Amino acid sequence: MRLSKLLLSTAIGTAIAFSFSVGESAAKGKVNLYCSAQEDWCQLMAKGFEKASGIKVNMTRRSSGETFAKIKAEARNPKGDVWWGGTGDPHLQAAEEGLSTPYTSPNQAQLQGWAVAQSDSAGGKTIGIYSGALGYGYNEDILKKNNLPVPACWKDLLKPEYKGHVQMANPNSSGTAYTTLATMVQLFGEKEGFEYMKGLHKNINQYTKSGSAPIKAAARGENIIGIVFIHDAVKQAVKGFPIKSVAPCEGTGFEIGSMSLIKGGRNFDEAKKFYDWALTAETQSRALEVNAFQVPSNTGAKVSPKAPKLEEIKLIKYDFVKYGSSAERKRLLKKWDNEVKSLPK
Numbered sequence: 422m423r424l425s426k427l428l429l430s431t432a433i434g435t436a437i438a439f440s441f442s443v444g445e446s447a448a449k450g451k452v453n454l455y456c457s458a459q460e461d462w463c464q465l466m467a468k469g470f471e472k473a474s475g476i477k478v479n480m481t482r483r484s485s486g487e488t489f490a491k492i493k494a495e496a497r498n499p500k501g502d503v504w505w506g507g508t509g510d511p512h513l514q515a516a517e518e519g520l521s522t523p524y525t526s527p528n529q530a531q532l533q534g535w536a537v538a539q540s541d542s543a544g545g546k547t548i549g550i551y552s553g554a555l556g557y558g559y560n561e562d563i564l565k566k567n568n569l570p571v572p573a574c575w576k577d578l579l580k581p582e583y584k585g586h587v588q589m590a591n592p593n594s595s596g597t598a599y600t601t602l603a604t605m606v607q608l609f610g611e612k613e614g615f616e617y618m619k620g621l622h623k624n625i626n627q628y629t630k631s632g633s634a635p636i637k638a639a640a641r642g643e644n645i646i647g648i649v650f651i652h653d654a655v656k657q658a659v660k661g662f663p664i665k666s667v668a669p670c671e672g673t674g675f676e677i678g679s680m681s682l683i684k685g686g687r688n689f690d691e692a693k694k695f696y697d698w699a700l701t702a703e704t705q706s707r708a709l710e711v712n713a714f715q716v717p718s719n720t721g722a723k724v725s726p727k728a729p730k731l732e733e734i735k736l737i738k739y740d741f742v743k744y745g746s747s748a749e750r751k752r753l754l755k756k757w758d759n760e761v762k763s764l765p766k
Contacts, residue, residue: 454466514750553729588635668733709725
């Protein structure tokens with residue numbers, strides 16, 4: 422991007438943020454925010470928007486799968502207004518099932534192509550806000566103490582010496598884990614992909630509810646390997662834990678973290694203001710304050726030098742439309758429940 426264009430994008434974002442803080446400082450109203458990113462980032466978004474707009478934010482934090490289930494359960498009487506963060510697949514499913522409503526922000530022109538493509542694929546019912554590659558992290562100290570080899574590939578995690586040392590989330594509740602399941606199917610083919618998941622199941626010590634929980638457990642020394650988005654492993658390393666991140670040698674999937682306006686939300690005008698604010702370069706740059714190392718969707722937003730460089734990772738051509746569809750998601754989850762989760766270890 423040319424410098425002049427970058428400066429223009431940044432200036433526009435700053436001007437919008439300034440108009441919130443000054444022109445609407447006495448604004449009334451509220452917005453009910455469902456947030457599926459990390460807790461500290463969710464808090465930053467809620468408090469940041471309150472300060473910028475004067476609009477009260479009631480924030481609820483849940484994983485992507487849990488939030489989707491909640492929005493679906495509340496469809497006849499929506500309690501939320503905007504869903505921010507979490508993997509894009511359930512956002513696309515919500516769009517397909519008519520649980521979100523289309524909206525085109527004036528800030529959409531500032532976004533990366535992949536973020537806009539996410540919106541286009543859903544008829545304008547969701548938008549990309551960040552991206553991140555799937556992988557895993559391991560506790561280097563405990564790995565050495567157990568005389569275990571350093572894993573470099575997905576198939577390394579099937580080795581019998583890792584039995585009881587690998588952790589991932591449940592794909593029914595976690596967007597991260599569903600991305601893992603969909604990645605294996607796309608990377609190896611469905612038959613081999615499910616054979617992989619069955620083999621991995623033998624080494625799993627626990628299926629967590631939250632996608633980032635496995636690497637947090639590894640950081641605390643309760644586990645060795647956590648299957649997560651790579652930026653979550655980087656976050657633990659930056660905190661000072663002996664966590665090393667891995668971009669698997671075979672290639673890997675990635676997420677487009679998304680944002681959607683909930684259909685029938687009672688505070689639509691306030692929700693649109695949050696939506697616009699969340700897409701500005703200034704707002705997305707604040708992710709660095711909480712060590713969120715995803716790649717932001719606004720082209721003018723700041724990116725940490727510690728963030729995983731997607732261009733250096735072997736990414737598969739992840740089919741967001743297919744694997745974000747209601748029918749395919751339900752089919753894969755049911756198959757995983759029946760053929761993988763039910764197996765003895």
